[in-house]
Amino acid sequence: MQLDHVFGALSDPTRRAIVMRLCDGEASVGELAKPFEMALPSLMKHIRILESSGLVASEKSGRVRMCSLQTEALATVEGWLAAQREIWEQRLDRLEMYVEKLKKEEKSNARKRKPK
Amino acid sequence: MQLDHVFGALSDPTRRAIVMRLCDGEASVGELAKPFEMALPSLMKHIRILESSGLVASEKSGRVRMCSLQTEALATVEGWLAAQREIWEQRLDRLEMYVEKLKKEEKSNARKRKPK
DNA sequence: ACTATAGTTAGCTTTATGGCTAACCAATCA
DNA sequence: TGATTGGTTAGCCATAAAGCTAACTATAGT
Numbered sequence: 105m106q107l108d109h110v111f112g113a114l115s116d117p118t119r120r121a122i123v124m125r126l127c128d129g130e131a132s133v134g135e136l137a138k139p140f141e142m143a144l145p146s147l148m149k150h151i152r153i154l155e156s157s158g159l160v161a162s163e164k165s166g167r168v169r170m171c172s173l174q175t176e177a178l179a180t181v182e183g184w185l186a187a188q189r190e191i192w193e194q195r196l197d198r199l200e201m202y203v204e205k206l207k208k209e210e211k212s213n214a215r216k217r218k219p220k
Numbered sequence: 221m222q223l224d225h226v227f228g229a230l231s232d233p234t235r236r237a238i239v240m241r242l243c244d245g246e247a248s249v250g251e252l253a254k255p256f257e258m259a260l261p262s263l264m265k266h267i268r269i270l271e272s273s274g275l276v277a278s279e280k281s282g283r284v285r286m287c288s289l290q291t292e293a294l295a296t297v298e299g300w301l302a303a304q305r306e307i308w309e310q311r312l313d314r315l316e317m318y319v320e321k322l323k324k325e326e327k328s329n330a331r332k333r334k335p336k
Numbered sequence: 337a338c339t340a341t342a343g344t345t346a347g348c349t350t351t352a353t354g355g356c357t358a359a360c361c362a363a364t365c366a
Numbered sequence: 367t368g369a370t371t372g373g374t375t376a377g378c379c380a381t382a383a384a385g386c387t388a389a390c391t392a393t394a395g396t
Contacts, residue, residue: 111231115224116354127307134372144373146355153353167363167372175308178301185298191243192291232384250342262385264344269383283342283393 105158110181113157118142119150123159126173133162133169221274226297229273234258235266239275242289249278249285 113119122136137147151171154160158177162169229235238252253263267287270276274293278285 107236108231108233111227111236115227115231117224118354120223120227124304124307127304127311129311132372142354143356145357145375148374149354164373167361169373173308175305178304182298182301182305185294185301188240188243188294189291189298191240192289195243195245234384248342258384259386260343261345261387265384280343283391285343 105177105180107181107184109157110159110177113154113159114181116150118147119154122150122154123173126160126171130170130172133171136171221293221296223297223300225273226275226293229270229275230297232266235270238266238270239289242276242287246286246288249287252287
């Protein structure tokens with residue numbers, strides 16, 4: 105499961121809508137198609153993309169194909185974002201500590217200077 | 221700031237690398253370009269895309285352009301993902317409760333049947 | 337003033353994306 | 367068995383994406 109493909113899959117509003125729909129439970133291709141003014145084959149393409157990104161799985165029984173969300177893929181993306189946030193938050197913390205340190209030095213310098 | 225564009229921006233490994241670099245602090249276009257075997261104009265395009273997605277901001281002073289991360293954009297995406305997760309987790313909870321209920325009914329039916 | 341540096345613009349190619357129609361299976365249902 | 371439903375394949379088109387080179391602009395350094 106590649107981050108590239110997951111992000112790519114989520115960059116399309118139709119596909120995000122499908123993902124959102126699947127959060128509420130499994131659905132057949134037909135059910136997924138209903139809300140969209142789009143030819144079936146076009147929608148199928150989206151489903152395929154979602155599948156190959158790992159966000160969705162599907163299985164055919166009889167003539168209907170049921171699709172379901174693969175939540176691990178979403179979790180992976182969330183994980184990546186959280187990791188980045190952690191990095192810049194740590195950086196901001198260090199920055200803040202540094203600023204604090206500067207302020208203290210400023211004060212102590214002031215104390216040294218004043219008595220002059 | 222459009223979810224479409226943010227996800228789209230993050231779907232490219234070069235751009236994700238730039239974002240990761242910027243988590244460690246501001247950088248000029250030149251600095252950002254160094255790690256990549258890519259012509260400058262190509263890299264500039266990526267930066268433009270990151271800017272128009274709202275993930276990165278940049279300002280030119282003199283002849284160097286400094287780029288910085290716009291963390292709100294990342295936060296928005298994280299928010300979207302978290303929202304989806306909440307929905308399917310709630311659904312799973314309901315499902316679990318339902319299964320529990322079924323089990324209890326099963327037991328109570330068993331009690332009713334056994335004495336027969 | 338001259339040169340080197342840091343970006344930028346313009347324009348080209350190749351490949352991928354998102355949509356369509358039309359024709360085609362394959363499982364139900366009558 | 368014949369029609370209907372649900373999905374699938376194939377192939378077309380327009381636009382956008384990701385890369386390149388070459389030529390240009392504007393600031394800094396000498």
